[in-house]
Amino acid sequence: MDTVHSSRVSRKTLLTLYFTKEKLFLAFLMNRCTKGAVRLVFDHLEKRLGTYKFLSLFEYTLTDRGSEFGDPDALETGINGFQRCSLYYCDPMRSGQKGGVENVHTMLRMVLPKGTSFEFLTQWDVNRIVDHINSTPRESLNGKTPYELALESFGEDTLKALQLRRIAPDEVNLTPKLIRYNR
Secondary structure: OOEEEOOOOOEEEEEEEEEOOOOOOEEEEOOOOOOOHHHHHHHHHHHHHHHHHHHHHHHHEEEEOOOHOOOOOHHEEEEEEEEEEEEEOOOOHHHHHOOOHHHHHHHHHOOOOOOOOOOOOOOHHHHHHHHHHHHHOOOOOOOOOOOHHHHHHHHHHHHHHHHOOOOOHHHHHHHHHHHHHHO
């Protein structure tokens, strides 16, 4: 789990989650980069997935020591008061321990270059970017896409709950033109 920040003119931030086996990428637009905003995303995901499925997907969550992740009890405690995950922190100055999330951020930055304001970005736009990233075949997955592996691992109902869609290979676009306000 990590965050990607907008330009300085916007407080909006993306909370990103990455599944190392499937190389599946998720991103959620937050109005601010705060502990409360991260908690709201977790609560939203738990409601969409159900507590059991949330626990099975996010049982162990690795992140850095950013202040937005500084209240582990709030993130680990679910909407019903039960533990929904266990949060673990990387060693200081060791972002490489986050299992590849930095690599997928490079793909994200192909669409949203550094310095891009997220002010007019919507969750619909973010979902569109995520779908294109997850529909890009990877050599490390023997030419399969993260979406295909996630479909095998998690099932169609889970991918629908996460609002993930497959993009045809010839329609994948990882340029700023993917998002309407960047054109």
